Amino acid sequence: MDKLRILLVDDDEDDRQFFADALEGIELNTDLHQLENGKSCMEYLLTDTDNTPDLVFLDLNMPIMNGFECLEAIRRTPHLKDLLVAIYSTSSAERDIEETFEKGANIYIKKPSSFSELKKSLKQVVKMNWAYHLNDFKKENFLLKI
Amino acid sequence: MKNNLADDIFRTMVDKADTAVLYTESSEPNSLNAKEYLVKYANHKAQSFFSISDDTNENQSLEVIVKYDELLIMANKVLKTEEDENFNIIVKEADSILNYHVRIRLFNKGLLFALSLIKPKFITDKESKLPLGTPQSRNRELEISNLFGIRVLDSNDSIICYLKPIFNKKGDVEDFRIDYINNRMGEIAKDDSAFIEGQTILEYYPKNSENGVLEILADCYTSGENKEYTKEFIFDKECVWLTTKAVKMNDGLILFSKDVTKEKRYEAQLFIQNRLLSEAEHVANIGSFRWNLAEDQIKYSDNVYRLFGYDPNEFDNKYDRLLTFLHPNDFEKVKSSFKEARKNKSKSDLVFRVYTKFKELRYMNTIGECYQKEGNWYMVGVIRDVTKQIEAESVLQIKNSELKRTNADLEAFNRVASHDLQEPLRKIQMFVSRLDEEEEGRLNYRSQGYLSKIKYSSDRMRNLINNLLSYSKIDEVGEQPRRVDLNDVLNNVLEDLGERINDLGAKVESVSLPVVNGIQFQLEQLFANLIGNSLKYVNEGVQPNIKIIGSIVSGDKSAVEGLLPNINYVKLQFIDNGIGFEKKYQEKIFEIFQRLHGKTEFSGTGLGLSICKKIVQSHNGTITAKGEMNKGAEFIVYLPTLL
Numbered sequence: 184m185d186k187l188r189i190l191l192v193d194d195d196e197d198d199r200q201f202f203a204d205a206l207e208g209i210e211l212n213t214d215l216h217q218l219e220n221g222k223s224c225m226e227y228l229l230t231d232t233d234n235t236p237d238l239v240f241l242d243l244n245m246p247i248m249n250g251f252e253c254l255e256a257i258r259r260t261p262h263l264k265d266l267l268v269a270i271y272s273t274s275s276a277e278r279d280i281e282e283t284f285e286k287g288a289n290i291y292i293k294k295p296s297s298f299s300e301l302k303k304s305l306k307q308v309v310k311m312n313w314a315y316h317l318n319d320f321k322k323e324n325f326l327l328k329i
Numbered sequence: 330m331k332n333n334l335a336d337d338i339f340r341t342m343v344d345k346a347d348t349a350v351l352y353t354e355s356s357e358p359n360s361l362n363a364k365e366y367l368v369k370y371a372n373h374k375a376q377s378f379f380s381i382s383d384d385t386n387e388n389q390s391l392e393v394i395v396k397y398d399e400l401l402i403m404a405n406k407v408l409k410t411e412e413d414e415n416f417n418i419i420v421k422e423a424d425s426i427l428n429y430h431v432r433i434r435l436f437n438k439g440l441l442f443a444l445s446l447i448k449p450k451f452i453t454d455k456e457s458k459l460p461l462g463t464p465q466s467r468n469r470e471l472e473i474s475n476l477f478g479i480r481v482l483d484s485n486d487s488i489i490c491y492l493k494p495i496f497n498k499k500g501d502v503e504d505f506r507i508d509y510i511n512n513r514m515g516e517i518a519k520d521d522s523a524f525i526e527g528q529t530i531l532e533y534y535p536k537n538s539e540n541g542v543l544e545i546l547a548d549c550y551t552s553g554e555n556k557e558y559t560k561e562f563i564f565d566k567e568c569v570w571l572t573t574k575a576v577k578m579n580d581g582l583i584l585f586s587k588d589v590t591k592e593k594r595y596e597a598q599l600f601i602q603n604r605l606l607s608e609a610e611h612v613a614n615i616g617s618f619r620w621n622l623a624e625d626q627i628k629y630s631d632n633v634y635r636l637f638g639y640d641p642n643e644f645d646n647k648y649d650r651l652l653t654f655l656h657p658n659d660f661e662k663v664k665s666s667f668k669e670a671r672k673n674k675s676k677s678d679l680v681f682r683v684y685t686k687f688k689e690l691r692y693m694n695t696i697g698e699c700y701q702k703e704g705n706w707y708m709v710g711v712i713r714d715v716t717k718q719i720e721a722e723s724v725l726q727i728k729n730s731e732l733k734r735t736n737a738d739l740e741a742f743n744r745v746a747s748h749d750l751q752e753p754l755r756k757i758q759m760f761v762s763r764l765d766e767e768e769e770g771r772l773n774y775r776s777q778g779y780l781s782k783i784k785y786s787s788d789r790m791r792n793l794i795n796n797l798l799s800y801s802k803i804d805e806v807g808e809q810p811r812r813v814d815l816n817d818v819l820n821n822v823l824e825d826l827g828e829r830i831n832d833l834g835a836k837v838e839s840v841s842l843p844v845v846n847g848i849q850f851q852l853e854q855l856f857a858n859l860i861g862n863s864l865k866y867v868n869e870g871v872q873p874n875i876k877i878i879g880s881i882v883s884g885d886k887s888a889v890e891g892l893l894p895n896i897n898y899v900k901l902q903f904i905d906n907g908i909g910f911e912k913k914y915q916e917k918i919f920e921i922f923q924r925l926h927g928k929t930e931f932s933g934t935g936l937g938l939s940i941c942k943k944i945v946q947s948h949n950g951t952i953t954a955k956g957e958m959n960k961g962a963e964f965i966v967y968l969p970t971l972l
Contacts, residue, residue, distance in 0.1 A: 201759055273752050296758035296791065298766055 186214040187309060188234070192224040192253065193217075193242035193271065198294065201301060202240070202271075209306045221248030225256050228263060235266065238308070240292075243272040243279065251286060258287040269308060341578055342489055345585065347445065349374035353391060354439035363404035364392035366440055378444060400431065404440055407433045417447065445486065488514040488571070488586040491578075494550050495529060502547035504529040508581065517571075517588055518564040534562065549575045550582055559589065607631055615713045620648070622671050622699070622706040627651065636693070636714050638686030656682035656690065674699040674706060680715060692719040743801055750794055758787050796936040799854065800943060810948075812971065813849045815842035815901070819877060822856040829864050835873035842879040843899050845968045851944045858937045859964050863905035868959060876904040881970060889967060891951040898950070898967040905963075910956035918954055941966075 189206070193199050199217050206213055216236065218224050225248070228235065239257070243250035250270060257263045269290035270283045280291050290308060295301045343350055353366035360366070368389050371381055379394040395401055403414045413434040420427055432443045492505035506529050515522040530537050530546070537543050540560055549556040559572040570593040573586040607630060610616055616633030620626075625648045631641035637654060644650055648667075655663055659681040670677035677697045685691055697710030761784050772780065819839060823830070830837060837860070845852075860875060867873045879901050885894035892898060910918065919942040938954075941964075945952040950968040 197756055197759075201763075204763075273755060294755060296755045296787075297762035298759060299762065301759075 186212050187238065188236040189213050189215050189238050189240065189309070190224070190227070190236040191215060191217045191240045191271075192219070192221065192245070192250070193240070194219050194245045195242070198242070201298065202305075205298065205301045205305050206309075208302050209309065211306070211309055213309060220245045221250060221253030221256070224248075224253055228257070228266075229260070232262065235263070238267045238269060240269050240271040241288075243270060243274060243283070251282065254283060254286045254288060341576065342583060342585070344372045345574075345576075346372060347374065347486065348372075349378045349442070349444040351375040351379065351442040351444075352436065352439055353442070354437075358438070361405065361408045363401050363408060363440065364390060366391045366404075368394065369439060375442070375444070400433075400442075403431070404433055404442075407435060407440065411435055486513070486587070488517065488584070488588075490514065490584045490586075492530065492546065492582045492584060493580065494547070494582075502550055504531045504543070505546060505582065506530075507533065514586075517569055520564075536562075546575055546582060546584075550577055553577045559593075561593075611635070613713075615711050617711050618695075618697075618709070620697070620708040622674075622708055625649070633712055636685075636691075636712060637683065638689065654683040654685075656684065658682075670697060670699065670708065674701075677708070677710070680719070690716075692716045739801060743798065751791070754787055754790055754794070757783070758791070761787065793936070796940065800936055800940050808848050808850075810846045810848055812844055813847045813852055814844050815852070815879065815899075818842075818849065818852045818856055821853055822860060825857065826860060826864065833864060833867065833873050835864060835867075835875060837875045837877070839877040840879060842877070842901070843881065844971060845899050845948075846971050847948050847968065851947070855941050855944045855966070858941050859903045859966075862937060862964075863903065863907055863962070866905075866907040866909075866962070868906065868908055871906060874906045876902070878902040878904070882967070889951055889953065892967055897970040899970050901966040901968070903964040903966075904961065906961040909958050909960050909962045910954075911958055912956065915954045915956060919952070 191199060191202055193202070203215055203217070206215055216227075218227060221241075224239070224241070241250045241253060245253075248256075250272065254268060254270075257266060257268060264287075267290075268288050269292055270280075270288045271292050271294060272279065273294050274280075275293050283291060292304055292308070295304060350370070350372045351368065352370040354369050355366045357365060368379075368381065368391070371379065376382070379396075381389060381394055391401065391404070397418060397420065399416075399418055403416060406412075407414050413432065415430070415432050418429050418431055420429060428447045429444045430447050434441050488511060490510040491508045493508050494502045495504040495506060497503040507526055510522050510525050512522045514520075514525060518525070525533055531543065542558070542560060545556050545558050548554075555577075556575040557573065558575075559570060562569050562571060568590065569588060570590045571586040572589045573584050576583045576585075606617070610630055610632035614632075614636070616636050617630045618633060619628045621628075627646050627648060629646060634641045634643055637644070652660065652664065663679065663681050666677055666679050669675065676699075677695065680692060680694045683691055683693055692715045694713045694715045695710055696713075697708045699706055699708045701707075761780060765780060765784070819842060823837060829835075860877075863875045864873060879899060882898050882900045883894075884892040884896040884898055919938050942952050945966055945968070948968050950966060952967070953965045954962065955965070956962040
């Protein structure tokens with residue numbers, strides 16, 4: 184099986200480290216690329232089209248281009264409109280969750296406060312049989328809040 | 330001699346009468362064409378009505394002087410039928426429309442015209458049907474029956490009488506004898522003229538000595554000056570007001586009296602109404618005005634002057650004077666608004682600032698409407714001092730903007746609390762959990778203790794932030810209230826708390842609960858907090874027992890503060906057998922951050938019951954608490970039933 188290509192966009196260095204460590208901890212075959220804001224994310228996605236990731240984890244509160252704007256830009260781009268996007272944010276505000284789903288997010292993960300929880304969440308998302316879900320579920324049933 | 334005197338009296342009376350009297354004769358005997366009749370006599374009124382000058386009046390023909398064909402047609406009719414004619418004509422003089430009652434009759438060899446002005450305001454059936462002169466030759470001393478005048482005298486609207494003075498020994502006038510009085514007096518006093526004639530004025534009306542009439546008349550006689558007075562008389566228990574003109578003639582006085590009772594009554598009524606209006610204006614802090622738009626003069630009520638700090642009539646009532654009170658910045662606004670209203674006769678409603686006499690700045694509101702009367706345009710309206718209202722409004726505006734700022738602050742706080750505060754906290758927790766995981770078993774006993782204290786404190790802080798957030802969110806207008814089945818609410822909450830209930834071995838009893846109008850997640854939080862409290866504050870060694878009871882009560886019978894009468898409430902009782910609390914705390918426990926117990930004894934943020942209270946209040950309900958130390962607590966929630 185090919186490596187699952189994962190892109191993490193988050194301006195917080197600590198959080199990126201937690202994420203990378205947790206991903207390593209779940210011992211699955213993944214390839215992680217890290218970026219610091221929405222703008223560099225879009226540059227990456229638009230220039231290196233051969234390396235389009237399988238899954239993007241997107242923080243909301245970021246400088247230069249925030250997660251909402253980046254999500255919109257992704258969905259505006261024809262070859263990225265089916266890209267799997269998981270929101271990965273500290274906010275648990277109902278209106279933030281609603282808004283990201285309206286803008287086309289697939290998953291919403293609230294950043295957990297313990298390392299074991301983080302590992303659990305990532306494992307759940309990464310191990311999910313996306314191909315199966317993408318084919319058989321309608322979009323509205325496909326939203327996942329973790 | 331007597332006839333000469335009578336002639337004089339008569340001529341004076343007729344000359345000064347309010348009725349226009351015109352006597353004409355034809356140059357051709359028995360002519361049936363009224364146009365050919367020439368003016369032989371015209372009194373003052375007739376001269377002005379027909380526009381004839383004194384020196385030429387005896388030569389002009391009716392054809393020349395009569396402007397209204399109707400008069401000639403009716404005069405011809407009289408000549409032909411030899412019957413009297415009575416009719417009304419309406420004529421336009423200058424700017425006014427006037428209504429005249431006209432009588433035409435054959436007299437001697439000619440035609441007699443009498444025109445009297447009808448005042449429409451005071452016309453009554455009695456007056457309009459006033460009989461024409463009924464010739465009663467009761468006049469004995471003045472033998473004037475040979476004159477056409479008796480008809481005029483008797484048909485005159487005025488009381489006419491002739492008085493002769495009676496002197497005392499010193500030669501002063503002490504009374505007057507009534508030599509002649511026309512029958513108009515008889516109508517007013519309900520006495521026959523013949524009865525009155527021959528009596529003195531004091532015999533007939535003794536009060537004439539007290540009311541000043543005798544004095545005035547004596548003065549008139551002695552000095553020879555004309556006098557005019559208005560007095561009140563009582564005839565047959567009825568009050569009559571007469572305005573009298575007294576003129577000295579030869580050795581007597583002629584009196585022309587007019588019944589002005591109705592005018593007086595109107596005047597009195599008007600006076601009372603004006604007083605009432607003035608009082609009302611004073612109380613209501615308003616003034617009124619009437620402005621003849623053609624004249625630049627404004628008539629103000631007394632209170633307008635007072636509103637501006639002046640005494641009534643203290644300042645000039647010219648329009649330009651009003652403008653001098655204005656605040657400079659409102660000058661143009663007021664000027665153009667009034668200009669507009671004057672031009673278009675439109676309604677004007679404006680607020681402007683003025684400086685009063687004492688240089689005080691006041692806000693005035695004028696509302697004026699235009700109307701037309703007798704060819705003139707007027708604006709009538711009110712002026713109101715609205716300073717207090719305007720000031721109150723501006724205070725309200727300031728309060729509102731403060732409130733907006735506070736709301737914005739609160740929103741900013743929410744953002745800070747939900748994100749910025751949680752961010753570093755989450756990191757602390759994250760690092761602690763990693764440290765715990767990686768160093769498990771390697772830390773010494775004390776360090777392990779520190780770590781768990783950090784964990785406990787950061788957990789508490791997270792709880793606190795979450796509770797604060799939900800407390801501040803209760804008022805947010807989000808979800809609309811819907812029908813909520815409280816049984817569902819209870820089941821959901823018991824499910825969530827299932828683990829703790831099992832761990833404690835607690836017994837939860839409930840009955841079937843009603844349906845209310847509300848927001849489900851808030852009601853769930855209410856139930857969770859109340860039941861959660863009962864599970865938290867338990868008596869050691871006693872099986873926790875929680876009862877939830879629901880019933881319907883009416884607002885006026887429950888005697889609970891804050892409930893409205895005429896509304897039914899759902900009463901929910903949460904009763905436990907826990908540690909309870911002292912009675913003195915039953916109000917205090919709902920206050921924010923109020924804790925009755927040490928932090929170490931029982932965990933909690935001090936917000937749980939505050940949140941409960943806020944949720945109940947936002948559902949238009951009330952929550953109360955009862956407690957007994959170490960026996961238990963009871964929380965009672967009242968929520969309005971579905972309408």
